[in-house]
Amino acid sequence: MHRSIATVSLSGTLPQKLEAIAAAGFDGFELFEHDFIQFNGSAATLGTIARDLGLSVDLYQPFRDFEAMPELQFRRSLERAERKFDLMQAMGAPLVLCCSNTSPLAMDDPARAAAQLHALAERAAQRGLRVGFEALAWGRHTSRYGQAWDIVRRADHPSLGLILDSFHTLSLKDDPAGIADIPGEKIFFLQMADAPLMAMDVLQWARHHRSFPGQGDFDVVTFLEKTLRAGYTGPLSLEIFNDVFRETPNRRTAVDAMRSLLNLESQVRERLDHALPAEVALFSPPPLPDLSGISFIEFAVDEAAAVALGTLLQQLGFRRVGRHRSKAVVLYRQGDVHLIVNAQPDSFARERFDAHGASVCALGLRTDAPEAAAERAVAMRSQPHHSPVGPGEARVPATVAPGGNLVHFVASALGRDGLYAADFVLDDDGPGAADAGLQAIDHVALGLDIDQLDTWVLFSRAVLGLEPGESLELADPFGLIRSRGVANAERSVRLVLNVSLSQRTRTARTLRKSGGGAVHHIALRCDDIFASVAQLRANGAAFVPISGNYYDDLATRIDLDGGLIERMRESGVLFDRSPAGDYLHIYTESFENGLFFEVVQRVDGYDAYGAINAPARMASQAQS
Amino acid sequence: MHRSIATVSLSGTLPQKLEAIAAAGFDGFELFEHDFIQFNGSAATLGTIARDLGLSVDLYQPFRDFEAMPELQFRRSLERAERKFDLMQAMGAPLVLCCSNTSPLAMDDPARAAAQLHALAERAAQRGLRVGFEALAWGRHTSRYGQAWDIVRRADHPSLGLILDSFHTLSLKDDPAGIADIPGEKIFFLQMADAPLMAMDVLQWARHHRSFPGQGDFDVVTFLEKTLRAGYTGPLSLEIFNDVFRETPNRRTAVDAMRSLLNLESQVRERLDHALPAEVALFSPPPLPDLSGISFIEFAVDEAAAVALGTLLQQLGFRRVGRHRSKAVVLYRQGDVHLIVNAQPDSFARERFDAHGASVCALGLRTDAPEAAAERAVAMRSQPHHSPVGPGEARVPATVAPGGNLVHFVASALGRDGLYAADFVLDDDGPGAADAGLQAIDHVALGLDIDQLDTWVLFSRAVLGLEPGESLELADPFGLIRSRGVANAERSVRLVLNVSLSQRTRTARTLRKSGGGAVHHIALRCDDIFASVAQLRANGAAFVPISGNYYDDLATRIDLDGGLIERMRESGVLFDRSPAGDYLHIYTESFENGLFFEVVQRVDGYDAYGAINAPARMASQAQS
Known part of the structure; x- marks a missing residue:
């Protein structure tokens, strides 16, 4: 496929962005208008830079608040479009993105919208350009792709087509199934974005928290599948507004971007049993490791x-x-x-x-x-x-x-x-007297910089085949920690990705000393934690002390045998319960760089990491 | 008034929090349960620490998911309450906060809620303790203070009263006027919180973005006024869940907290013309400067x-x-x-x-x-x-x-x-040949650390009498900048508070070099910017270059005289228009530490700072 990315997805100046995009192996880019307005050079110069880097200017975006307007505004917008068409011709951009109107002046009148877009497309056609119409999730009257397609169909102009964006559809929980019924040649462009599920205003969500496919919670695979089933053969592009990406070094972001597309293509390829057109050559890597x-x-x-x-x-x-x-x-x-x-x-x-x-x-x-x-x-x-x-x-x-x-x-x-x-x-003559019954590595916890979490989630999925679990927020005495486990299906490999949202937590301080992506603890699994802890204490191992108040409260929260609570209190063992099972665990004192060990016992189907107890551990570490 | 603050409002371990609270002059505190559970000491020890610091333990919080439950859960919760009452007696806390039920098991049955709360209050009374019931904004069946008051009234127990929290009322846009009609002695406790207006889920808003009174957008003054009119004479307390406060050094946060209460009291005092009871001695500072x-x-x-x-x-x-x-x-x-x-x-x-x-x-x-x-x-x-x-x-x-x-x-x-x-x-013999017609300081822009913005907004209001304007987000090529102006009513003193949300922007880098709260630019006002710029260029001053694309786009956005646009293009002047007037401005190249000057001309009633053009400036600075 022709792979593309919007310049807004990366940090830096426009020339720096284009260099990063080219270095990551993209074929083209979508030019975000602000990047061009702030670029110290002409449209022709930009076109030359792009060509020299082997990149096509696939899309100029966006053109706003155009359709379904009163005549006066419409006339003025047509004039504005001519000026943008001048630029597009000079830089070699064949397509402009017109996103659905958010203006209070916009009328709820699809026929007017279609007529005005027809006029715009006619102007574009005279220059050999094309117009793509996209439903913004917060468009005033047009927010779903089905409405946008209805308007495009009514307008019925060969230079007017539909632009699809997975964010705008999936954020509204709209069903992408209908995309497969749209004629592929009327879909002019496809923007793929993922996002974490968040309870927030869709505009804020869209402007600050989109992510690359495979970094969020949307079913982007089905979305691409439906679009390809429609017969779409155009570019596969990424348009990601993300506050963290705005500051992440752009070479790293561009590699993540490319990885996300390659992984997405490989997932969709497995689903598409029918022969695709030759120009849709989906990426086919070796399979994920088992x-x-x-x-x-x-x-x-x-x-x-x-x-x-x-x-x-x-x-x-x-x-x-x-x-x-x-x-x-x-x-x-x-x-x-x-x-x-x-x-x-x-x-x-x-x-x-x-x-x-x-x-x-x-x-x-x-x-x-x-x-x-x-x-x-x-x-x-x-x-x-x-x-x-x-x-x-x-x-x-x-x-x-x-x-x-x-x-x-x-x-x-x-x-x-x-x-x-x-x-x-x-020279192994079997377990010695000090053996504490630790049997396997349960999980490895990493401390990551804020701009590495999405990178790690995608690396875990695309390279290691590990799937992320729930994203949690834990309170350290000096700030919040975001924590997310990734694991394989059989749960024999588990990593926990921790990000400090504050510069002042122990996790953040450890990270500064030991570098980004550092292991901050290693959890070892046993079958009888009380026996293991007794042996470990006999060996001289030291554990993070836990407040007696923890055990008093535990007794009020969970219906547990009093004897068990007393054993936990004496051993310093922490407890969590899920519907599937129990988790008993204890943390050692830290070695250098803040590194420590955890000893864990999983009972029945407990599938998490005792996050509820992490604040008790962090508070104790802060008090010691 | 008796001034109090919840321990969750501050960073650090519990003893560190209490020391900061005492140092800032508070009379007492609300104990957040997690802080106690993680505290390495008993309830009695905590009570001793508090007394030694001169602090009363005003409230233990919260007790959750209690009222309107099926009998089995209710019985179990009563047992749980007895264990918490043990702690409260040991530490000397007279009042427990019971917040409205969020459990899916809760029934929509105010009579049952009242009966169960009556039973809880009876248990508390036997120990000389009291229970306060508070409506959480996201409570399942009880989310407004009026509903909570209805339940308290039905329960009719002397040891059961109402707890009010301005966040839960004002976040739902509920009218606080009715508070004045509640008998003051049935209001057991008052929590004051402000917040910025945000389009987001109320629970997320509440957990991450509350702020001290005077730092946000709520009408907290009226809320306190109504509560005092009801005859309330209890503590005035702060319960603030804020991600930034979790990491801010707690001595600084505690001073902000005290300042917010003193400022709030002084504002309410001006409104209350009737005599207040003697125990309600509202703070009375010298007036704000004119x-x-x-x-x-x-x-x-x-x-x-x-x-x-x-x-x-x-x-x-x-x-x-x-x-x-x-x-x-x-x-x-x-x-x-x-x-x-x-x-x-x-x-x-x-x-x-x-x-x-x-x-x-x-x-x-x-x-x-x-x-x-x-x-x-x-x-x-x-x-x-x-x-x-x-x-x-x-x-x-x-x-x-x-x-x-x-x-x-x-x-x-x-x-x-x-x-x-x-x-x-x-030795001033009047303007020389180099005089560029700069006449006054229009505004001073500061670069702040993320944890200083709320501090500065409150300082501006409470000490300088400057009121904040809209909060904006500006895109630097390496991350977002949050920007908020504060000004006096006649607009003769304006400051602009800028915070970099990224570590990699020019603002952030400048800040690291020149310290928190640094001035990063000074804007000087003139009457004819073209004449001023011509003179300044003749004097040898250098300005940040602006892309020609900016002017091409300006012509499509705003209906301006073509000659004016060409003058701006030649001079490098930027333009903004609001309904009230226009703003023409230009930025100099930077001096040491990134400090630069801005020359501005305000036309008619333009009342902002040309934020729309800041990204063009930041991009140009990044390209130079």
Whole structure:
């Protein structure tokens, strides 16, 4: 498909935007009028810049408050249109977006609207230009695509067509099914936007909170499917008004934008069984990986931090079971949890350590097909990473996650020792006396900059096949934290994405020290949390203290056995209940950079992360 | 009055919040339950801390989803209440807030609600406690105070009363007039909150965007007036859920909170002509100053910056007309604009220079009664500032504005030279050849941190008597700017408060360099902008270039004489039109720290600041 993006979706000056759009591999762009008005150059100059970058000017937008107006205003708008047509010809833009009228002067008169749009289209046709009419969700009399199509049909001019925008349809909960019945050649342009579901005025929602397809909650896949079923063969474009994107470095936004389209195309492609016209070549990447667990977590340290972390891990019941054959890398194990502590100079890990201090620098994810997973990542515009491999050592394909940490894809077939047998001298004689019964990595929580959350949600979906859960807001004593889990269908891989909306929370302060996209805690799963905590305390592990008031209140909120509450109080264990099951958990004191561990026990089908208790943890950390 | 504030209104841990509340002079506080649950100490310990700080625990809040429930849930809630009553007795809290039920189980049955609340009040009475019932704006069946009062009246229990919250009434546009008819002794507690008018879901609005009285758009004065007319004599409290306050240092928030109550009381006092009961002693500060103009602006510089600024001012048509008798301070003048350039070592200005570089450090505001203005500022909890005064020099009372710059109050009676005659050697032989016809300071624009906007709006209202205008959002190429003007009634003093919502805009970067509350531009008024600009260009002044596309578009938007547009294009002048009049303006290139000047001409009754053109300026600055 011809892939396009509106300039309003990116930060920067117009030339900077166009460079970012070209660098991300787009074919063209929609020119937002304000960007042009503020551009220090003529329309012809802009056209030259675009051509030099290999971009077409697909659309000039928007033209406002035109149709269904009294004669005087209509005449004046026609004159205004001629001036805009001058510009479009000079820059080489073939199509103008005319959005439905929001003026109080607009009349509820589709016949008048059609006649006036016919006149506009006739003027455009004389210049070889075309006009697309789009229903704004807050249009005064025309807010749905069905109404806009009715007007376009009445006008019946070859240079007048319909422009569709998924936001305007899906924000009103309008049914996109009818799109499939519109003649494809009368749909002149398609704008795709997603958005989180929000209880707010649609205009404010539209102007501040749209997102790229795959970052929000709309069924954008069905919307594109219906449009293609109509026979649409034009550009696939993105028009995203988003306050965060306005400030995000535009190269990053442009890559997210392209990834969102490629992912959307690949999803729609799976649904469209009938042959599409040749010009609609939907993107066809390798399939999403079928992940089956977190194979390992790797820490970047120096020699001193390696010692400190080793002590902490031994308190947590881990045994040092391996030493790398050629590098200063050590393997710790407990149950099926593998932690790699990398202090090798001149390594990727050391680069991360030098930049961010002791921190997690890589995750290993288990899959049946690691090479295909890495190819999928590349296809989705994620940077591949090739580690130097010594003779006889295992090659593990990897990709760079947003923020710079690595995600390795580890073959399930390798089994428990297989990945390490080649590279490490292993020495595992089974669980030692300190083993605390921690069996698997339940989830990994990341602290993200505000402009990385949407990026991570899309990366999780398009590259890792993880789907987001509910978006929550948690109160830290120094500001709000937005938190959203992403997980695979079988729940063997879970990440929690946390964003501090304040600069003053612990999460934000940790982030400043340890870089964007940093792991701020690792949750380890056990079967009997009281036994595990007893062993961990015996090992010398320290936990975040929880106020007795928490347990007094818990007894009033949830109908729990008094003995259980007392055990929790004595152990410092927190509790949450959902209809599906229970969650018992406890947080360790922090290591360097604010990193800490969580020990969790899931009972029955509990599927969340104990967010209700995070404020108690954050308050306790703030009081300590 | 007994002044109180809810702990949820402030950032920090509970002990930190209480210290800030006490330091700001409050008498008591409302304890938000989450703050207590997360507090590492018992209810008795909390009570001791409060007493040691001289604070009463006025209210425990909230108790939820109680009334109009099926019998089973009601019984369980009564048990829950007993546990909360235990805590209240231990900490010494006499009153619990029970907010109207939002549960889907709640029944639309006021009689049942009354009976169940009666039972709760009876339990409370046995402990010497009281229950207050409040209508939440999003309560399932009870959302208005009239409904809540009806239930309280039916319940008819001496330990059950009504709690009023201005947010819940005014957000629903409910009429507070009926409050005056409720018996005052049945109103147990009063929570005051303001909010900006927003088109959003009331629950989201309530949880994230309330503000202190005087910071928003609600008529909180009438609300308090009606409550006092009812005969209410209880605490005057603040319950503010605000995302920004959650992260603002709590000492600052607590001062704002106290200022908001004192200002509110003083406004209501003016309205209540009948004698109030003795226990309702409303605050009575000196009156708001009657400002009549900006007398001067003072710059903090060192010797090098003084030279550079002097050159710039001479390009702008200013003459150096005075030299301080004892200090390294120079006076520049043009028309009625006075600019003081202060390079004196060991001065307040030098402290500001050392901290922030060359920047504005003080404003002088003209008023008939400077001493009263300064006393008003002190009464409103603004820090006074006493400059060292040499023998024979003028004493000018001053207060410290939020962010640390000074506001001086200058006696109007001093006239044009009077303020300077004593301290300066004056040498003004009238306008020179470079005079550009700049006649007055039109407005001063400040760049504020996000958590200073509400503080400044309230300071402007309560200390300076300036009222805010519309809140606007402007698009910088690297993020949004929120902009709000404040002005006196006669429009002789105007400030524009700008907040960058992004860290990457020019405004944000300037702010980081020059400190919070920095002046980022100064607008000077003239009568003929084309003549002024011609002279300024002849003097060597440089202006931000404006794209030709701006003028092409202007011609399509506004019906203007073609010759005028060409003059603007040649001069680089921008244009805005409102129904009341026109605004022509131009921006200079930046001096140090991003500071620049604007030259403006107001035609007829134009009353704004050309915000529509700010994006063109910001884009041009970003391209240069």
